[in-house]
Amino acid sequence: MTKQSASDQLSRRAWLGKVSVPAIAVAGAAMISTRMPEEAAVAGIFDIRDYGAKGDGKTLNTLAIQAAIDACSAAGGGQVLIPPGVFLSGTLQLKTDVTFHLSAGAKLLGSPKREDYTAGKGVPAGNGNIVFLYAVNAERLSIEGKGTIDGNGLAFYTGKGDNTGPGQNGVGGNFDRPHLFIFYQCTELRLHDAFLQAGAYHCIRLLQCKHVYIDGVRIYNRVNKNNDGFHFSSCQYVHISNCDVQCQDDACALFGSNKFVTVTNCSFSTRWSIFRFGGGESQNIAISNCLIYDTYGCPIKVSAGRASIENFTFSNIIMRNVTGPIGIGFSGSSNNNSVVTSSASKPFVRNISFNGIRASVVALPVPHPDIHFDLHTWEGEKNSCITLNGMDDHYLENISFTDVQVNYAGGGTLAQANKREVPKVAAEYFGVWDTAPGGPPAYGMYARNVKGLTLQNVRLEFEQNDSRPAVVLDNVQDAAFNGLNLKGSMEAESLLRITNSKDILFTATRILAPCQVLLSLEGPSNEGIQFDGGDLRKAKKKVVYSRGANDKALTIRI
Structure with missing residues (x-):
């Protein structure tokens, strides 16, 4: 190779001074730029x-x-x-x-x-x-x-x-x-x-x-x-x-009409909620492979008024130290802080699936040490559960849980379990239970006004003894529970409570710890409730009827 001339070396240095790459920018960090703006424009x-x-x-x-x-x-x-x-x-x-x-x-x-x-x-x-x-x-x-x-x-x-926040409507806000x-x-x-x-x-x-x-x-x-x-x-x-x-x-709030959204391989922590949806026409949203920790106010929260919400999937999600952990509320009206959509002639919330969920739920929110101000704890956040809450003649449709395991702190009381009249509130999941203080009547899942509810390989447990049913169904239609594993308590009146629901099938149900009663069937409008197989030995009694319920609505085959 021939020896480079001084003029060649000089021209190369001049050329390098005009080229912009991040490595050059970092290498020249300690230098003060001497280029004129017009030179920068060339580069x-x-x-x-x-x-x-x-x-x-x-x-x-x-x-x-x-x-x-x-x-x-x-x-x-x-x-x-x-x-x-x-x-x-x-x-x-x-x-x-x-x-x-x-x-x-x-x-x-x-x-x-x-x-x-x-x-x-x-x-x-x-x-x-x-x-x-x-x-x-x-x-x-x-x-x-x-x-x-x-x-x-x-x-x-x-x-x-x-x-x-709930009921405030921004009045006097900063x-x-x-x-x-x-x-x-x-x-x-x-x-x-x-x-x-x-x-x-x-x-x-x-x-x-x-x-x-x-x-x-x-x-x-x-x-x-x-x-x-x-x-x-x-x-x-x-x-x-x-x-x-x-x-x-809110870590990831989606209001209005969001469509074709994906969230994957992320980690989140917050005081209030992670995935927060409200109103509008939100459709086709997929959330996967996410870690959620030290999160209160419910990690996954949908509170919809007059909305068109469909085709949401939540898969492969780990939740550690949360309250909630999932809340869906639907009122069919536009008076609950949600964004209104005028194009939805008939509002709906439908086709929402939860797959591969692992969650640990604490008894109540725990202050984050790096948040320097106090935050209000709502009564409904205490002893929380999965809440599926439709109202009046509006239903949540086609909601499914597959391969879900939730471990709750427990500690729920008989007073909580005795709640039968649940307020018609959908603005926030905890607002439902604040209106009737003391938390929800179930430790695992409360579902009201749901059509097409599916639970496949779901396990619900608690740490501290809990006197509430694991699952409460109120006006639920067309539901299938296969491989449902539930921890019972001898202090609870029943492991399951079903009120005025129809076409409910339980297959391969398994009771993990002794309980007094498998099922409390309540109300005159129950129809087509069936248990087929499973391990129900740990229930001292299979069923009790009250509030107009009768044995014609129930079939148990072991």
């Missing part, structure tokens, strides 16, 4: 330092960073580079074809001053639209890199939330604080690898977006009230994978 990289940004954690860089974003957009797209350092900023607008790259060691820090934030231009009002970073009608927008976006949310803590992200009507949006923390409000709000890909994002959002993780409204083709979310409020 396709828009280093915010070229526009006057300083990473000292003190200088307000809003105008400089926005100038870099605007220049990148005007050039037809490219990469806006946030180099190592702490860059303080207020509201920023992201745009089409911009890749917002956070280098390792980079932190974009939200200003602690309210005057440095604005509402997003074009973002519709509702639930607050003050924001740190936002985009409206953007396409092919990406946020990526190993750096951090910190909302400085503790600076906005007032001790007051937005008051959008909405004047920035969300970390809002994306409105964006298409082909990608978030990869970044660490997002300490929002003053929700972390990521997606409103009417399509084709969203979120992968490898970590969220730690626990410094303020209503610290949601992901909050979606009427989005389509959303795919979340390999994320870790620790937050204070």
